[in-house]
Amino acid sequence: MTTGPILAVESSCDETGIAIVEDGRRILSNVVASQVAMHAASGGIVPEVAARAHLRWIVPTLDEAWAAAGVTWNDIEAVAVTEGPGLAGSLLVGINFAKTLAYVHGKPLVPVNHLEGHLYAAWLADETRELPEPIFPLVALIVSGGHTFLVEMRDHLQYRLLGETVDDAAGEAFDKVGRLLGLPYPGGPEIMKAAATATNHDVVFPRAWLGETFDFSFSGLKTAARRTIATETDGTGTSIGETALSPDRVAELAYGFQESVIDVLVTKTLRAALAAGARSIVLGGGVAANRVLRDRLAAGAAASGIPLVVPRPSLCTDNGAMIGAAGARRMEAGARAGLDLDARPSLPLARR
Numbered sequence: 001m002t003t004g005p006i007l008a009v010e011s012s013c014d015e016t017g018i019a020i021v022e023d024g025r026r027i028l029s030n031v032v033a034s035q036v037a038m039h040a041a042s043g044g045i046v047p048e049v050a051a052r053a054h055l056r057w058i059v060p061t062l063d064e065a066w067a068a069a070g071v072t073w074n075d076i077e078a079v080a081v082t083e084g085p086g087l088a089g090s091l092l093v094g095i096n097f098a099k100t101l102a103y104v105h106g107k108p109l110v111p112v113n114h115l116e117g118h119l120y121a122a123w124l125a126d127e128t129r130e131l132p133e134p135i136f137p138l139v140a141l142i143v144s145g146g147h148t149f150l151v152e153m154r155d156h157l158q159y160r161l162l163g164e165t166v167d168d169a170a171g172e173a174f175d176k177v178g179r180l181l182g183l184p185y186p187g188g189p190e191i192m193k194a195a196a197t198a199t200n201h202d203v204v205f206p207r208a209w210l211g212e213t214f215d216f217s218f219s220g221l222k223t224a225a226r227r228t229i230a231t232e233t234d235g236t237g238t239s240i241g242e243t244a245l246s247p248d249r250v251a252e253l254a255y256g257f258q259e260s261v262i263d264v265l266v267t268k269t270l271r272a273a274l275a276a277g278a279r280s281i282v283l284g285g286g287v288a289a290n291r292v293l294r295d296r297l298a299a300g301a302a303a304s305g306i307p308l309v310v311p312r313p314s315l316c317t318d319n320g321a322m323i324g325a326a327g328a329r330r331m332e333a334g335a336r337a338g339l340d341l342d343a344r345p346s347l348p349l350a351r352r
């Protein structure tokens, strides 16, 4: 695939991302302004606060990405932007910004599905290590704050949904249990850090297998964690930065929780890959930044003789480069949006 540099805009949740990506693979620049510290103070995302922060940071983010890439508007082939899924107010900031840039500079506007962006992050070249290009047919596990699903791809932009969460997303479960344990927002990276310090691995939480399906469920696990924590704190529970549990106990509970989530994710992904005759496995989405998940799936994939492709952690969490990677494919397939492009907060990737 050969496309000139694409300017890509991502603003679906709490990261303002702008990147310039060539050929859907080569990152010329990728700048992310994170609102994590701001939302940590409130213990989670307040949608209107997120939208205002995008508005505040989107121009400085573009300036930085532009300066780092060393391109001119003559070089830019198209403007790609996340149209959904995500928070409506946040999406609208990026969409309106991208529309204005496309209009003023006379460039095509390419709408991108955020989940397709998480998938196509696997095609981004990585200067830090040798990363094989995914080979079809493949099975991809996408695990983020809002979504958890397994999808089969037999070619570019072709998806068959194999299974998805029937309740919470994996990242959402990490964030909720992190909060119950008194850890800062977002809970995912905090649980990973705490779990790594656990010396006692006796805590075992339930796993929701849901029979032979490729669906996931994390609400029962969350309830089990909540019950255990309530019992151990005489029902007083915990609040952010303040807990009746000792740091050792927090680490043990974090370990037990993380094991339960990862066991189900890895087992189902390997089973799906074998059933589909996959020649690669792709892992993506914010939870794919989790080292234990990456290592466990890599070991399982190697044992099954199927190469695993996982972007580096900074390309697993929300960023503009992944939108540039998917945007190049979409542009090549002829996708174009008019100036009437609107946010699609519930846009699905694929249906069964």
Ligand code: KG4
Pocket: 013, 143, 144, 145, 146, 147, 170, 171, 172, 174, 175, 186, 187, 188, 189, 192, 285, 286, 287, 288, 289, 290, 291, 316, 317, 318
């Ligand atoms: O993909 P993402 O950046 O945003 C969405 O599209 O949702 O994913 C964010 C999610 C959050 O729930 C966060 O807790 C989780 O990814 N996450 C992690 C880790 N880093 C981020 N979960 C587990 N371990 C991590 N290291």
Ligand code: ZN
Pocket: 114, 118, 144, 145, 285, 286, 317, 318
């Ligand atoms: Zn995401």
